[in-house]
Amino acid sequence: MTPDHASPTPAERGAAPDKMRRIAVASVIGTTVEWYDLFIFATASALVFNKVFFPAFDPLIGTLLAFGTFASAYLARMVGAALFGHFGDKVGRKSMLLVSLVMMGAATFAIGLLPDYAAIGIWAPILLLTLRVIQGLALGGEWGGAVLMAVEHAPANRRGLYGSWVQIGVPAGTLIANLAFLASNAVLSNEALLSWGWRIPFLASILLVGVGMYIRLNTAETPSFSKVKESAAQVKVPLAEVMTKSWKQVLLGGIATMSTGTAFNLIVAFGLTYGTQTLGFSRNAMLAIALISCALCIVLLPLFGLLSDKVGRKPVIVGGIIAEALLAFPLFWLLDTKVFGLALLGYLLMMGAFAANYGPIATFLAELFGTKVRYSGLSISYMLSGLLGSAATPIITTALLSATGRGSSVAWYMIGSATLSAGALLMLAETLARNAANGSALAGSGAAPR
Secondary structure, X not given: OXXXXXXXXXXXXXXXXXXXXXXXXXXHHHHHHHHHHHHHHHHHHHHHHHHHOOOOOOHHHXXXXXXXXXXXXXXXXXXXXXXXXXXXXXXXXXXXXXXXXXXXXXHHHHHHHOOOHHHHOOHHHXXXXXXXXXXXXHHHHHHHHHHHHHHOOOOHHHHHHHHHHHHOHHHHHHHHHHHHHHHHHHHOOHHHHHHHHOHHXXXXXXXXXXXXXXXXXXXXXXXXXXXXXXOOOOXXXXXXXXXXXXXXXXXXXXXXXHHHHHHHHHHHHHHHHHHHHHOOOOHHHHHHHHHHHHHHXXXXXXXXXXXXXXXXXXXXXXXXXXXXXXXXXXXXXXXXXXXXXXXXXXXXXXXXXHHHHHOOHHHHHHHOOXXXXXXXXXXXXXXXXXXXXXXXXXXXXXXXXXXXXXXOHHHHHXXXXXXXXXXXXXXXXXXXXXXXXXXXXXXXXXXXXX
């Protein structure tokens, strides 16, 4: 808040309302495109890629599949975070967002055009894995840039709200990707789906890319970075700067965000497999539960972001993490009833907890770093959380289910992940009061706030 006798600074006022709406829409569309592209790959991998690109009888192709679906996705994101973070802090947020969107769109469209294994042999999976790596690189740069375009343009008292809009891309991308394949399954025979139908969701993504490009081309660079650039104050090597002076914020921020990946993957990945293969739900029933939950998440994310502007980032995020831990066992108790309505209730409760955790975390991470290294610090911290949470969850949950035969054993993993995240979050300072008071941490400071 500013004193009564002073006018709000430009950092506090932020962009005009109509401009902020355009920026918010650009953020949602851009991140939705990126996550949609990643999620249709995951869905296609389960439905058709093993038959089209990775024949089960070929051990070499099976090995390439395992490497491509696990290591390339998350390791490429880390590389993309470092690469795009460097140039985002040197050249600007807007240009990197445009590059990442084009990279992702081109890679996804190219996947839709790839010849299959029967046509070109081993080159088919090699090209597929190459394009998957490009997708990962693009996502590593997209998320951080989208957050900064929203947060650095936003008024000081609405940064949590506008930062949460970027987060909508995850449930929205999941929802659209699953709907695309549900529609393909509904109207095409299995033979048609394997022959050419699977390509439609990949090729159709170019339409979303076109809309995202149009909006982003008409969005200005952020005031915070413009100020740094005008004064020629960019850091020579942002990655080195952030890892030497702000490594604690990067590490703790990644751990603090870890439980978001655990909770979301528990719902949309492990939960679907557990519900269909162990409990006997139909695939369509479990997909319906997941899609309804994602729709609720889209509504809740901005509400929790707005709440963080009023009471602080940490209280909302910690509340979400605690709720995830408390709901871990009830989620499986409700699923184990094998009743659709009760299973849906469990999903909705856990998705609500996830939304409270995930909604404000983008703005919180952005506010941990000064402008000169913010793109690098924010991106690396978030992608680190993906390695710790999202990448590990499928392996650990599958192992737990195999060892115990009970889905409730996975609840302990959720509780452990939440405990680590809460501990790391409590070691970081609240950012709301400092930034709402004078906008200093988002107005050009190079060092990470203490």
